[in-house]
Amino acid sequence: MAVHYYNLKVISCRDGGNPNITGVITNSVSGRASWNFLFTSTDVTGTAAKTEFLTAMDASIDNAPEHIKLLKKSGTGSLNAALNVSATPTNDGVATSGPWSERVGKDMFRYEIGVSTTSAADAVTKRDAHNLA
Numbered sequence: 311m312a313v314h315y316y317n318l319k320v321i322s323c324r325d326g327g328n329p330n331i332t333g334v335i336t337n338s339v340s341g342r343a344s345w346n347f348l349f350t351s352t353d354v355t356g357t358a359a360k361t362e363f364l365t366a367m368d369a370s371i372d373n374a375p376e377h378i379k380l381l382k383k384s385g386t387g388s389l390n391a392a393l394n395v396s397a398t399p400t401n402d403g404v405a406t407s408g409p410w411s412e413r414v415g416k417d418m419f420r421y422e423i424g425v426s427t428t429s430a431a432d433a434v435t436k437r438d439a440h441n442l443a
Contacts, residue, residue, distance in 0.1 A: 312353075313352050313427060314359035315430045315432065315433040316350070316363045316424070317346070317347075317424040317430070317433040318346070318347040318348075318393070318423050319344065319345070320344065320420075321338050321344040321419065321421070322342035322417050323337040323338065323411070323442070324339055324418045333420055335405070335439050336439065343377045343419075345371075347370055349362075351363055356398060360397050360398060364390055364393060378414075378419065381414060388412060389410055391408075392410035392443070393423065397423050398425055399426065399427060399436075402423050402425040405441050406441050408440055409442060410440060412443075420439065421440060422439045
């Protein structure tokens with residue numbers, strides 16, 4: 311049975327001092343909201359494992375820091391749509407796979423995803439920033 315390990319990080323990426331509140335893909339703002347979600351699926355197929363991951367992530371985001379919780383309440387579902395593309399062992403390291411960013415209040419968020427069939431530690435190593443939408 312295949313095991314899939316997921317490591318998701320949603321992080322503030324607002325470009326400092328920019329009044330237009332734009333995000334920068336390489337930017338991680340210390341002291342601002344970030345959320346790391348780890349998940350292990352034992353579903354046999356990658357498709358079933360990804361579905362299980364997305365369902366668990368959607369339920370867990372309620373426990374994320376306040377601004378990140380608001381991503382779910384935005385009603386767009388765009389983070390789920392982006393992860394549906396990028397949360398695979400093939401696409402997790404492709405920065406252009408599943409581009410996404412979203413503004414919440416005066417902050418901008420981006421994500422990094424790593425997926426491994428080897429180990430949870432390998433998922434962290436494979437975690438890659440994805441392009442901003």
